[in-house]
Amino acid sequence: MTTATTMTATAAPTPVDLTPDTRHGRAYWAVVDCWNVVRRTLLNYRRQPLAILWVLGFPIVSVLLYGFVFGSAMRVPGGGDYREFLMPGMFATTMAFGFMNTATTVVTDVGKGVVDRFRSMPMAPSAVTTGRGVADLLVATAELTILAATALAIGWNSDGGLPATLLAFGLLLLLRFSLIWVGVWCGLVLPNAEAAGALYAVIFPLTMVSSVYVAPSLMPAWLAPVAAWNPISSTVTATRELFGNPGAGGGSWVEQNAVLMAFVWPLAITAVFLPLAVRRFQALSR
């Protein structure tokens, strides 16, 4: 066996049998194809592990800037440490910004013809999008892990117990999951990566006008409800509550029911944007 392998390696390459494997049904291949599209993203990160820092750069700089520079001037309703207040906000911001990554990858793949190549192959068409979604969730999990480790190092803590803590991270990933479809849809609608980069102009104010940095109760009366009803705020407030971090409360109904809303918002976003993204994907052939 070993000698045979060595011999073929030195001789001219033996032609490979190219009959595709047709032993399994469509569902099997939909899963395998999805996994191979995921592998593509993971291999990219394995070759360039530092790429993940591009995503984490913003929250880490924010923690340093707001947590240490402005931190002493920031107020937390009901008292409490500002850095502990800020961390759940940073987790959610990272999830929210992640959709830019989805959009950029999709728009680049479409522009470079990678999506066309996939679509011209006998693979499951669904794998192009499901693979993107699973890959993004795995990357988001890695981001959260690194960020949580950083947070622990600077004194953040979860006092909520294991189930509540896991639920909080689950809600963060649920937010990211819903935004994948917004990202895919944007990636299919926008003309190029530069345009996708301009999405910062949308997502950045959206994270500012939320409970990420400042509790809505401390904002001007006209702005407070906007910030409170921001889907990002619901996830932030819910995770603060679950982690037992300060500043979770708030007077309005949406703040009182943050955990519920941290489910409702992402599911609503998914309900709208998943079909939109699928329709847009199918429209590639029109």
Next chain:
Amino acid sequence: MDTPAVLAEGLRKRYGGRTRKGGAFALAGFDLAVSPGTVHGLLGPNGAGKTTAVRVLATLLKSDGGRAEVAGLDVARDPRGVRARIGLAGQYAAVDEGLTGRQNLDLFGRLFHLGARRARDRATELLDRFDLAEAADKGAGTYSGGMRRRLDLAASMILAPDVLFLDEPTTGLDPRGRGEVWDAVRTLVEGGTTVLLTTQYLDEADRLASRITVMDRGRAIADDTPDGLKNRVGGDRIEVVVTERADLAAAREIVARVGDGEPTVDAPERRLHAPVTDRVDALTEVARSLRDERIVVEDIGLRRPSLDDVFLTLTGHRTDEENR
């Protein structure tokens, strides 16, 4: 005649579907028949509809009318069957620049359902065949344009498809990269693959294709062998630009003596040209005679007919008027 490997009959396509009224047809009754085992060139200027035609044939785009068959299968009725028999290399090299050449091919092999081991073996085989073995484990982002293209071609060849679509495979490459891609295409054809290749260069279609379809505004306006096409345009020609307009008549006589037909004179430009067959002999002879008669020339040279010339002959208008 054999069943064509690629067949298009009256294909129509208007982008934006029914919603956009009055938009021009990107395909306006496009016909094509490609014989199995040949390289067929689809030649046309920017905006002629080449990419649209390829995308319809490769099942990426639904046509609004007409019929298309690839490898004997109807493109609209059996897209999955067609996809199992074709390869596509689009207008841009669709490789993942974050992965190595080997990882790219391995990934596509798995997505073609070869399984991990055969995908890996096929990757090695193709890297050898496309002369990429040395760079196999370097990131594709570090590849030259020609190497990237060859990797892209290799990816489109994973299942040794019956029909391969190459959309402008050399656009944007330097002459060296272009030569590398031409060699790679020739290698493919030795394996019996039918190739439909789009290009804006008559020269490229001439070198690679045994038959050329010329496309203009979504229609096939000519279908011929490269020689047939060049004969219609007039083949190679010699061109002389004299410095003094007074010398034009004398120069015309010399060119008429050497050339294969009546020279055409463009007096305001002080330019004249005539078809030739013995290219270098004709050039030498004209140059010597001009010097003997002390006619000062600004420029002298051989010109091959370009896509522009083909267009001028076939349609009576230039290619660059197309998109205005």
